[in-house]
Amino acid sequence: MMDFLEEPIPGVGTYDDFNTIDWVREKSRDRDRHREITNKSKESTWALIHSVSDAFSGWLLMLLIGLLSGSLAGLIDISAHWMTDLKEGICTEGFWFNHEHCCWNSDHVTFEDRDKCPEWNSWSQLIISTDEGAFAYIVNYFMYVLWALLFAFLAVSLVKVFAPYACGSGIPEIKTILSGFIIRGYLGKWTLIIKTITLVLAVSSGLSLGKEGPLVHVACCCGNILCHCFNKYRKNEAKRREVLSAAAAAGVSVAFGAPIGGVLFSLEEVSYYFPLKTLWRSFFAALVAAFTLRSINPFGNSRLVLFYVEFHTPWHLFELVPFILLGIFGGLWGALFIRTNIAWCRKRKTTQLGKYPVVEVLVVTAITAILAFPNEYTRMSTSELISELFNDCGLLDSSKLCDYENRFNTSKGGELPDRPAGVGVYSAMWQLALTLILKIVITIFTFGMKIPSGLFIPSMAVGAIAGRLLGVGMEQLAYYHHDWAIFNSWCSQGADCITPGLYAMVGAAACLGGVTRMTVSLVVIMFELTGGLEYIVPLMAAAMTSKWVADALGREGIYDAHIRLNGYPFLEAKEEFAHKTLAMDVMKPRRNDPLLTVLTQDSMTVEDVETIISETTYSGFPVVVSRESQRLVGFVLRRDLIISIENARKKQDGVVSTSIIYFTEHSPPMPPYTPPTLKLRNILDLSPFTVTDLTPMEIVVDIFRKLGLRQCLVTHNGRLLGIITKKDVLKHIAQMANQDPDSILFN
Amino acid sequence: MKLLCLVAVVGCLLLPPAQANKVRESSEDIRCKCICPPYRNISGHIYNQNVSQKDCNCLHVVEPMPVPGHDVEAYCLLCECKYEERSTTTIKVIIVIYLSVVGALLLYMAFLMLVDPLIRKPDAYTEQLHNEEENEDARAAVAATASLGGPRANTVLERVEGAQQRWKLQVQEQRKTVFDRHKMLS
Numbered sequence: 001m002m003d004f005l006e007e008p009i010p011g012v013g014t015y016d017d018f019n020t021i022d023w024v025r026e027k028s029r030d031r032d033r034h035r036e037i038t039n040k041s042k043e044s045t046w047a048l049i050h051s052v053s054d055a056f057s058g059w060l061l062m063l064l065i066g067l068l069s070g071s072l073a074g075l076i077d078i079s080a081h082w083m084t085d086l087k088e089g090i091c092t093e094g095f096w097f098n099h100e101h102c103c104w105n106s107d108h109v110t111f112e113d114r115d116k117c118p119e120w121n122s123w124s125q126l127i128i129s130t131d132e133g134a135f136a137y138i139v140n141y142f143m144y145v146l147w148a149l150l151f152a153f154l155a156v157s158l159v160k161v162f163a164p165y166a167c168g169s170g171i172p173e174i175k176t177i178l179s180g181f182i183i184r185g186y187l188g189k190w191t192l193i194i195k196t197i198t199l200v201l202a203v204s205s206g207l208s209l210g211k212e213g214p215l216v217h218v219a220c221c222c223g224n225i226l227c228h229c230f231n232k233y234r235k236n237e238a239k240r241r242e243v244l245s246a247a248a249a250a251g252v253s254v255a256f257g258a259p260i261g262g263v264l265f266s267l268e269e270v271s272y273y274f275p276l277k278t279l280w281r282s283f284f285a286a287l288v289a290a291f292t293l294r295s296i297n298p299f300g301n302s303r304l305v306l307f308y309v310e311f312h313t314p315w316h317l318f319e320l321v322p323f324i325l326l327g328i329f330g331g332l333w334g335a336l337f338i339r340t341n342i343a344w345c346r347k348r349k350t351t352q353l354g355k356y357p358v359v360e361v362l363v364v365t366a367i368t369a370i371l372a373f374p375n376e377y378t379r380m381s382t383s384e385l386i387s388e389l390f391n392d393c394g395l396l397d398s399s400k401l402c403d404y405e406n407r408f409n410t411s412k413g414g415e416l417p418d419r420p421a422g423v424g425v426y427s428a429m430w431q432l433a434l435t436l437i438l439k440i441v442i443t444i445f446t447f448g449m450k451i452p453s454g455l456f457i458p459s460m461a462v463g464a465i466a467g468r469l470l471g472v473g474m475e476q477l478a479y480y481h482h483d484w485a486i487f488n489s490w491c492s493q494g495a496d497c498i499t500p501g502l503y504a505m506v507g508a509a510a511c512l513g514g515v516t517r518m519t520v521s522l523v524v525i526m527f528e529l530t531g532g533l534e535y536i537v538p539l540m541a542a543a544m545t546s547k548w549v550a551d552a553l554g555r556e557g558i559y560d561a562h563i564r565l566n567g568y569p570f571l572e573a574k575e576e577f578a579h580k581t582l583a584m585d586v587m588k589p590r591r592n593d594p595l596l597t598v599l600t601q602d603s604m605t606v607e608d609v610e611t612i613i614s615e616t617t618y619s620g621f622p623v624v625v626s627r628e629s630q631r632l633v634g635f636v637l638r639r640d641l642i643i644s645i646e647n648a649r650k651k652q653d654g655v656v657s658t659s660i661i662y663f664t665e666h667s668p669p670m671p672p673y674t675p676p677t678l679k680l681r682n683i684l685d686l687s688p689f690t691v692t693d694l695t696p697m698e699i700v701v702d703i704f705r706k707l708g709l710r711q712c713l714v715t716h717n718g719r720l721l722g723i724i725t726k727k728d729v730l731k732h733i734a735q736m737a738n739q740d741p742d743s744i745l746f747n
Numbered sequence: 748m749k750l751l752c753l754v755a756v757v758g759c760l761l762l763p764p765a766q767a768n769k770v771r772e773s774s775e776d777i778r779c780k781c782i783c784p785p786y787r788n789i790s791g792h793i794y795n796q797n798v799s800q801k802d803c804n805c806l807h808v809v810e811p812m813p814v815p816g817h818d819v820e821a822y823c824l825l826c827e828c829k830y831e832e833r834s835t836t837t838i839k840v841i842i843v844i845y846l847s848v849v850g851a852l853l854l855y856m857a858f859l860m861l862v863d864p865l866i867r868k869p870d871a872y873t874e875q876l877h878n879e880e881e882n883e884d885a886r887a888a889v890a891a892t893a894s895l896g897g898p899r900a901n902t903v904l905e906r907v908e909g910a911q912q913r914w915k916l917q918v919q920e921q922r923k924t925v926f927d928r929h930k931m932l933s
Contacts, residue, residue: 078838079845094835096842101833105778111791154849161856162918164925168932183931185921190914197849229752296837345933354929395784396827398791448933450926566933 011643012683015237017184019619020569020726023273023708025685026238033232057230062285064226065247069219069285070292073254076200076211076218077299083204084381087147088140089122112398144206144379145369151205152365155198155451156358163194167450170195170217171270172559174248176568178241179272180708187217187224187244195221199452203381206369208443210382210457216251216270217452219289223247245271246282252525253286254293255456257308261525262286268521269559272573273708307387309530313499316490320541322474326467326507327542331549333462334514337444338554342561345448349565357450364449368442376400377428377435382461385435386508389464392501400424401468418479418497421472429469436465448562455558459515460508467507471500502535510542514550517557519543569730577701579736584693586700586732587714587722596722599623599661601633602668606645606678607657613642622713622720623663623684630719633663635688635711636680648678690715693722697732704729776833779803783826789813803830 013029015021034054041051082098091102103109103117110116123143124136159166165186177183185191199214223243227233233240248270253262263282267274348354372378377385393402394416403424443458475498478491491497509526512518523539556564563570589596597612599621612621619638625631648655654676662668663684667677690713691700703709704726711725779802781794796808805823814822924930 075841075845078841082838082842094839096839097835101835101838104833105795105797107795109793109795111782111785111793114793154853157856158852160922160926161859162852164918164921165932167925173932185917190918193848193852197845197852200845226752297832297834349929349933354926357926395825396782396791450932562933566931 008682009643009647012640014639015182016619016639017182019182020710021180021182021237021708022710023180023238024689026236030232030236030239033236054232057232058281059284061226061230061233061243062246062281063288064229065219065223065243066250066285066288067292068222068226069247069250070254070289071296072196072218072222073215073289073293074296076196076215077293078296079200080203080211081299083151083200084206086204087144087206089120090126091120093119114398141373144373145366148205148207148365148369149362151201152207152361152451153358155201155205156361156449158194158198158201159450159452160358163188163190164450165191166195166198166452168448168452169213169454169559170220170452171213172562172566172568174217174220174244175270175272175559176563176570178244178248178270179570179573180237180241180710181569182237187221189221189225192218192221192225195452202451202453205365206372206379206381207365207451207453208368208382208439208446208458208461209452210454210460211452212252212255212456213454214452215255215454216248219247219251219254220244223250241273242275242278242281245274245278246285249282250285250289254289256525256529257290257293258525258528259283259286259290261521261528264521264524265518269516269518307383307390307529309390309392309501309505311392311499311501312534313392313496313502314534315499315502315538316497318486318490319474319498320538322470322503323506323538323542324545326463326470326503327510327545328549329466330463330507330510330512330514330542330546331551331553332514333440333511334459334517334546334550335553337440337459337515338556338558338561340444341447341558342565344444345562345565348448361449361451364442364445368446371438371442375431375434375438377431378438382457386457386461386464386504389468389504390501390508392499400428403428416496418475418491418495420479421476425472429472432465432469436462436469439465455515456512459511463507463509463511464504465507466511467503467505468500470507471498471503474498474503475500502538505530505535506538506542509539510546513543514546515558517547517550519547569727571701571705571726571730572733573705577698577733577736579697581697581732581736582693583691583695583697583700583714583724584716584721586697586728587693587724588728589722596720597621598627598630598720599636599663600627601625602660602662602664604661605657606649606655606659606661609641609661610645610657613638619725620711622688622723624720632688632690632713632715632720634684634686635713636663636684640683641680644680644683645678652676652678688713691724692716700724701729701733776835777831779808779828779830781805781808781826781828783809783822786814786822786825800830803828 013025037047037051037054040047042048081100082096085098085100088099091097091099093102097104099115099120102120103115106117106119108117122131122140124139125131127139127143128136130136165183165188173183173186177186195214195218199211199218202209203211223246224240227240227243233243245266249259249262249266251262252265253259256262260283263279263286266282267279271278348360353360380388388399388401391397391402393404395406401424403422404419405422406419439458439462443455443462447453447455447458478487478497481487482491487497505526509522513522516522522543523536526539527533527536554561560572597616597618599609599612601623603626620635621638621641622635623633625633655678656675659675660668660670660677661680662677663679663681665681667679670677688711689703689707689709691703693714693716700712703712709726711723713720714722714724777797777799779796779798779800783792783794783805785791792813794808794810796810798807802808805826805828806819808828809823809826812819812822925932
């Protein structure tokens with residue numbers, strides 16, 4: 001009789017790729033580990049120090065994640081800023097300066113033309129030494145398209161050759177990972193490097209995409225990689241997901257300069273289980289990341305985001321009507337975008353279009369660049385466009401959008417009255433309308449391509465343009481018809497009544513809310529961007545309206561829609577299961593299937609078990625007392641069985657194919673001259689969850705959600721009847737919602 | 748692994764302080780920018796000067812003053828002066844780091860796609876025997892306690908080769924999942 005050594009075999013307790021983790025097991029393992037450390041800490045000083053450092057390791061890990069994410073975000077910001085301007089020209093003082101920094105110290109900038117300085121040479125100036133004339137325009141056009149194509153080609157080749165997981169936004173996959181799914185390599189170091197590098201290239205190529213979603217992926221990669229330094233997080237998948245939630249918060253925090261918004265985004269959109277302990281730690285990580293980014297100072301002026309807004313002009317009650325209109329527009333656009341984008345992505349998945357990813361990226365980039373160059377509002381980078389749209393026009397601005405006629409004599413203390421629009425504003429409106437149409441159409445084809453692409457900035461751009469158009473319209477209406485009833489009480493002549501910049505902000509929030517269906521986190525991010533509580537009511541009104549309109553037209557946000565498109569096994573935590581089915585309608589085996597494959601507790605040989613393992617593909621087997629009684633003992637996982645049996649064959653003497661495997665505490669009585677028995681009790685889960693066959697599926701789905709189970713056993717009158725796995729639950733939900741249950745992949 | 752972690756941790760902790768403490772030697776990294784709008788018959792103008800924060804106001808920066816003495820205060824009320832600073836060293840370092848990483852990746856990509864298949868071709872037949880031999884060598888070298896330089900270097904090379912092979916297989920798997928079978932990331 002061979003007694004099994006009690007030390008854990010390496011590999012037991014880990015998971016295969018594309019499998020779900022067992023939350024209950026991971027959490028109980030962490031509690032055991034913590035209990036052991038606490039008990040040992042009373043023995044010696046060294047053990048005490050070990051227990052203190054163990055408690056402290058979580059905070060140290062958060063600090064490191066914040067530092068690394070902030071540094072990478074700074075690198076991405078500065079490089080993207082430089083490379084975007086590279087399409088237009090180069091700085092002769094030092095090639096590493098972008099346009100703004102090149103002209104920083106120049107004495108030749110004028111009030112009207114703040115961009116021209118002799119140190120910055122456009123490509124036509126370098127090639128044909130002049131900047132005027134049709135030929136120079138063509139040369140600039142050609143170089144713009146060429147650079148855009150070069151950047152896009154580099155991006156897609158790097159993704160294809162080094163890290164195919166680096167494409168897309170990353171948020172749907174991170175949502176799935178945080179709900180308990182394992183995708184090996186998705187948060188690895190190559191994915192991190194390639195995602196950082198190609199994100200800069202993709203943003204610089206002028207495509208209609210943003211970098212906020214990919215920044216969340218980058219931050220989660222940092223979190224995953226740094227987890228390997230700490231034993232507590234490396235070995236426990238559940239604790240690691242707590243760290244990833246905090247890392248996601250840090251990612252959004254550096255993208256928007258909004259630490260609180262980042263934590264709420266992680267809570268609302270990305271995480272599945274969010275214990276309160278994680279809240280404080282996420283906030284710490286987000287704060288450290290924001291602080292690191294600030295100290296790198298990528299935009300000068302110690303600002304974190306390019307479009308930080310500084311005005312505080314009040315808004316009026318009648319303006320709620322246009323704000324709600326913007327909310328409706330945002331909801332409509334959101335629903336339309338999700339539907340068309342999913343249809344296009346489905347086409348990419350199923351038809352020939354998916355076989356030519358590189359060509360697709362190049363074609364879309366070419367179309368975007370060719371259509372974008374003529375219009376100055378599409379030529380500039382989207383962040384700059386949003387920044388200009390959010391800007392409130394004052395006397396100090398000289399852009400086309402701020403070309404108002406100054407027909408007043410005095411200005412009281414910086415507050416400008418409403419002014420009639422000049423020629424510049426009208427032409428800017430036309431150009432902005434064209435920009436709106438281009439952005440709406442091209443983003444549908446851009447999001448989901450095989451390069452890192454985010455969604456936040458294009459949606460905010462669409463909303464900001466719509467908002468600014470409406471705002472300027474309202475402003476001119478108030479100026480020319482100041483005697484109307486609604487304007488009379490608030491907008492007397494000479495008062496600063498309407499702020500188009502505010503409309504742009506509200507529009508941006510509405511469109512972003514319509515696409516992603518964010519609620520609290522959206523409002524908090526927007527008000528952290530503006531730094532004032534004055535605009536919370538308009539933002540909330542627009543966000544709520546847009547969410548209601550969008551929900552009326554389509555149930556899911558963009559990330560949930562992509563999860564469903566890809567068939568990830570993600571159990572939606574927010575939806576109610578409203579059907580009256582019972583557990584026995586869902587469990588396997590079904591009526592005509594062969595009986596449930598079980599192992600007995602002490603009567604199977606090694607050979608029997610190996611046959612069962614090779615003949616079936618189940619990821620786990622229930623263990624019963626005997627085949628006649630079918631009384632449940634526990635549940636054992638396939639991977640653990642394979643590893644333990646292999647290990648026993650190699651390391652233990654005498655274990656052969658006819659050795660009996662037993663899961664009980666003591667070996668069963670054996671006749672003499674039989675080979676030694678093999679004890680596998682330590683891989684058996686002695687507390688599997690069971691429900692009776694008449695349990696309503698509502699309760700079963702709730703149990704799966706709240707406890708994070710992988711499988712649940714079904715009993716009838718105390719005897720084992722069948723098993724329900726998470727995939728079965730997902731297929732059942734899909735069936736009940738009239739979707740194709742076979743679309744749940746990874747079977 | 749642990750050593751790598753320690754290096755990463757120390758690097759992370761030293762990085763931002765190093766960035767923040769870069770001495771602002773060049774005065775071209777600070778400026779005071781005053782924007783003055785059009786006033787009466789004077790057109791708008793932008794004034795730039797490399798002064799410190801306490802000197803950043805209209806009187807110090809706007810030179811030559813376009814309005815006569817009694818109008819200066821009214822003119823200066825319209826002007827807006829902002830103090831800005833930047834770090835050219837940070838920008839230069841980051842751009843150089845980024846370009847070198849991109850260059851290194853491009854070289855590695857060229858190596859993998861062009862040079863690697865040519866190197867591997869002659870070994871196609873003897874590769875298996877070669878591998879077996881090297882594996883035995885590796886095991887023998889590990890078992891031996893003497894610190895021989897030769898077999899030890901062989902083991903390291905073999906380990907790097909093995910890691911690279913494993914990585915290539917991983918990337919191939921990922922490529923199949925994403926690009927061919929469209930199982931993930933649509």
